[in-house]
Amino acid sequence: MGRTLATVLVVVLIILAALFFLIRKPSIAAVETPAASSFSAEQVERGRVLAGIGNCATCHTTAEDKPYAGGRDFPTGFGTLYSTNITPHPENGIGRWSRDAFVRSMREGIARDGSYLYPAFPYTHFKNLSDEDLDALYAYLMTLEPVAYTPPENAMHFPFNLRFLQWGWQLLFFDSKPIQPDPQQSDEWNRGAYLAEGAGHCTACHSPRNLFGAEKKGRAYAGALIDNWYAPALNPEQPVPVHWDTDTLYSYLREGRADYQGVAVGSMGEVVHRGLQRAPDSDIHALAAYLASLAGPAKVDGAARRAGELIEAAHRRTDGDRSHGENLYISACAACHYNAANNPMALRAELSLNSAVTAGDPTNLLRVLLQGVPADEGSPGIVMPDFASLSNADIASLAQFLRKRANLPPWEGLDKRLEELRQTLGQAASHAGEKQ
Ligand code: HEC
Numbered sequence: 001m002g003r004t005l006a007t008v009l010v011v012v013l014i015i016l017a018a019l020f021f022l023i024r025k026p027s028i029a030a031v032e033t034p035a036a037s038s039f040s041a042e043q044v045e046r047g048r049v050l051a052g053i054g055n056c057a058t059c060h061t062t063a064e065d066k067p068y069a070g071g072r073d074f075p076t077g078f079g080t081l082y083s084t085n086i087t088p089h090p091e092n093g094i095g096r097w098s099r100d101a102f103v104r105s106m107r108e109g110i111a112r113d114g115s116y117l118y119p120a121f122p123y124t125h126f127k128n129l130s131d132e133d134l135d136a137l138y139a140y141l142m143t144l145e146p147v148a149y150t151p152p153e154n155a156m157h158f159p160f161n162l163r164f165l166q167w168g169w170q171l172l173f174f175d176s177k178p179i180q181p182d183p184q185q186s187d188e189w190n191r192g193a194y195l196a197e198g199a200g201h202c203t204a205c206h207s208p209r210n211l212f213g214a215e216k217k218g219r220a221y222a223g224a225l226i227d228n229w230y231a232p233a234l235n236p237e238q239p240v241p242v243h244w245d246t247d248t249l250y251s252y253l254r255e256g257r258a259d260y261q262g263v264a265v266g267s268m269g270e271v272v273h274r275g276l277q278r279a280p281d282s283d284i285h286a287l288a289a290y291l292a293s294l295a296g297p298a299k300v301d302g303a304a305r306r307a308g309e310l311i312e313a314a315h316r317r318t319d320g321d322r323s324h325g326e327n328l329y330i331s332a333c334a335a336c337h338y339n340a341a342n343n344p345m346a347l348r349a350e351l352s353l354n355s356a357v358t359a360g361d362p363t364n365l366l367r368v369l370l371q372g373v374p375a376d377e378g379s380p381g382i383v384m385p386d387f388a389s390l391s392n393a394d395i396a397s398l399a400q401f402l403r404k405r406a407n408l409p410p411w412e413g414l415d416k417r418l419e420e421l422r423q424t425l426g427q428a429a430s431h432a433g434e435k436q
């Protein structure tokens with residue numbers, strides 16, 4: 001009996017030791033911060049463009065005067081995480097990280113000291129970046145102004161605060177193999193795939209996630225809620241009735257607007273107007289070519305004709321029945337959003353063709369109504385006023401009228417979602433105009 005127990009103990013110890021060595025990652029020695037002059041201007045510029053495409057600044061900046069110094073909060077179901085300081089400050093930032101330590105973090109999600117990083121940091125996408133692109137990003141980050149700022153401590157609940165548990169997450173959900181070019185496709189398409197799946201991490205917002213926060217396999221680009229915005233499907237399930245093609249995608253990703261599908265607001269406004277701004281035209285064309293292929297084969301009838309027919313049908317549904325929703329649309333929205341059927345214009349976003357109205361989730365329409373689109377969001381300098389002072393009942397009638405106008409069934413759960421969003425945005429529901 002004593003013998004058996006001893007054997008079991010030894011086996012358990014061996015398994016634990018083996019697991020420990022499997023899980024444990026070595027720390028990588030600290031280095032002196034490399035001198036800015038050790039990088040070529042060309043490399044730094046390439047890194048700047050990539051940092052834009054990767055939206056590094058959006059997640060790693062909380063104050064304009066402290067770019068890349070971290071501190072942005074990421075509320076998760078398991079507690080709150082804060083982004084880190086990635087300026088080359090030797091104590092607060094990554095100034096003592098060697099190129100190899102940086103590359104390991106981007107490809108394997110392991111920090112310099114060997115601890116596991118959480119996948120709120122999209123290393124699950126950045127692993128696809130080439131050596132040259134990672135070198136360029138490293139060069140760019142190391143030439144930033146070092147900022148002496150320490151982000152708040154993470155507040156993850158036990159046991160999720162134990163970083164080594166990420167080993168299990170990686171085992172289940174992370175495939176470290178980088179994306180391979182598809183020889184059946186053009187160079188442009190492959191470039192687009194590399195940008196979208198790598199630096200651009202488009203599916204990080206556009207794909208639904210499972211309970212553990214990993215993107216669901218087989219549901220890439222199927223649309224998802226993220227930070228209280230809805231990133232619409234871009235696969236064949238896309239909610240826009242005039243499907244995206246290379247021309248409309250190019251104009252949306254370059255200018256932030258497309259004549260039939262509308263404008264980029266919310267987090268997508270940042271992606272376009274801050275992130276992709278410095279990317280060369282060839283890269284935007286490549287992204288458009290790749291994304292257009294996700295939508296499936298182009299529709300037979302031309303986009304312009306289909307848009308025209310749909311707008312005419314929407315005009316017929318604004319039939320003067322003087323429902324409350326229709327009256328609100330005509331008095332509050334039509335002045336800026338009415339389009340002639342043969343000439344819809346992006347900045348007059350045609351609401352019957354727009355995913356804010358046609359998606360199964362009302363979040364984007366409600367947010368735009370509650371917050372408007374200030375001059376520094378969406379298209380630079382262009383403003384849409386907010387309608388937060390409308391009562392919840394008014395907003396609901398208006399929203400359901402817009403659904404009817406686009407020939408779609410009413411949204412379910414609209415009132416609840418509206419209440420939630422008011423709360424998230426810190427707005428008290430207005431009851432002005434409601435009968436007592
Ligand atoms: C969606 C938000 C998001 C984006 C986009 C993002 N990061 Fe991060 N990043 C984070 C978070 C959150 C952490 C902290 C993770 C943790 O503590 O485990 C982090 C951590 C890191 C780390 C580890 C630093 C350390 O001190 O441990 C590096 C390096 C890094 N990011 C670089 C980048 C670069 C380069 C880009 C752009 C190409 C980028 N990040 C884009 C959210 C983001």
Ligand code: HEC
Nearest residue numbers: 200202205229230231232240263264265267268271355364
């Ligand atoms: C931080 C989250 C986020 C990231 C990253 C992101 N998107 Fe988006 N995207 C959104 C949101 C939110 C919307 C809805 C914006 C709106 O309605 O104006 C959107 C809208 C879009 C649309 C318009 C869809 C429609 O039907 O209205 C396209 C096209 C698009 N994104 C492409 C991309 C591409 C390409 C990338 C990667 C380079 C990307 N997105 C990365 C959040 C994101």
Ligand code: HEC
Nearest residue numbers: 262263332333336349356365368373377378379382383384
């Ligand atoms: C004074 C003009 C004006 C009025 C009135 C107005 N809008 Fe807008 N709206 C705009 C502009 C301009 C934009 C584009 C903003 C940008 O690109 O920054 C916009 C954007 C939007 C978007 C985002 C579209 C997208 O593609 O993501 C929605 C949805 C929207 N408006 C709905 C409405 C509704 C509903 C009303 C009526 C309650 C309304 N707007 C009233 C000017 C207006």
